[in-house]
Amino acid sequence: MDEVFKALADESRRMLLDRLHARNGQTLGELCDGLEMTRQAVTKHLGILEGANLIATVKRGREKLHYLNPVPIHEIGVRWIGKFEVQRLDVLAELKRNLEQKDQIP
Amino acid sequence: MDEVFKALADESRRMLLDRLHARNGQTLGELCDGLEMTRQAVTKHLGILEGANLIATVKRGREKLHYLNPVPIHEIGVRWIGKFEVQRLDVLAELKRNLEQKDQIP
DNA sequence: TTTACATGCAACCATATGGTTGCCTATTTT
DNA sequence: AAAATAGGCAACCATATGGTTGCATGTAAA
Incomplete structure (x- = not known):
């Protein structure tokens, strides 16, 4: 529970959840589009969201799809x-x- | 909204809200009872909760009462x-x- | 089989955060 | 008035956090 609250405490992460809420199953690259952040920063945020079980990921070929949970x-x-x-x-x-x-x- | 999420991200602060939920209108001293934290640490947490508008305070004499919002x-x-x-x-x-x-x- | 593409890993950096200690101020109580 | 009680303020400290850069790896397309 603590991890969930911590994950939700960051605006960037809430925005990522909003993006997945708008369209589920996006790749890392898609989630980075238009953001003023490096891909690696987004990767970290997604890692934290995944650690809190707020998203689940699936690798498809060289892409990684992200699903909201x-x-x-x-x-x-x-x-x-x-x-x-x-x-x-x-x-x-x-x-x-x-x-x-x-x-x-x- | 961001301040609220940030305030809720800390376990100690959620516990303080739980305490006020159990009994509203407690003083600083009462809220410190039994905690493994200095009074000053609790003061800071309460300040953050107040900044997020999650609690309201009233001074009564030399005491400060805390109310959950x-x-x-x-x-x-x-x-x-x-x-x-x-x-x-x-x-x-x-x-x-x-x-x-x-x-x-x- | 090169080349391009999508992502992963690791070190590093600045600032935010949660906590402490020490001292000061304002009310009660004796 | 003196002593005790309740709280406030500020400096300081260690670690967590959000971000970066640079390079490595796996997969798809030419």
Whole structure:
């Protein structure tokens, strides 16, 4: 889980996931197109994403195809965000209540 | 958005959010209890969480109370995870299809 | 079988990050 | 007022991170 959060912490990596989300199964070269980064930098990012199990790769001839794996992101949603969602409005109400209470203690 | 992801990337910070989730409105000292970290380290983490708008603070006398703000986490769920959720099963099916297709090209 | 193409590997570099220590300030409590 | 409590500030340190360059390797096309 920690690896997933760490992988998602970088804007370049989130952008790579967005690209794969737009079109799955792209090669390294395709994923590099139009980026202001060397191919090696992209390779490292993809390695980190793969290490976090956020993408899976398949070698086809001399190319390497990259596929998005949304499962870990789904798990973040279920196991982490869900937990904080439940009490969303409640907490905001409580926060407001406490902030107002503060003014009553000089 | 980037700050939120960065803030969530650290295990210690996620743990602090968990603690506030368990009991909201704790002081710095309370949040430090039982942690193998100096108070100053915790202060820094809380500063980053506050910078990402994940917590709000209120000074009460010589204490500082910390409140969880679940809104940014909610936004991650809506604007980012949702996007990858929709196609979850579709993508897994496609991935499997492509992996199998690979074997047909020696 | 050369030549071109797609990717891999490794060393290196600057900055970001998480943590520490030491000291200062502001409230309580005695 | 003095002592204790809660927190803030700043300098410093080691390691992690994101990036680069240079060269090596495997595969496809001429």
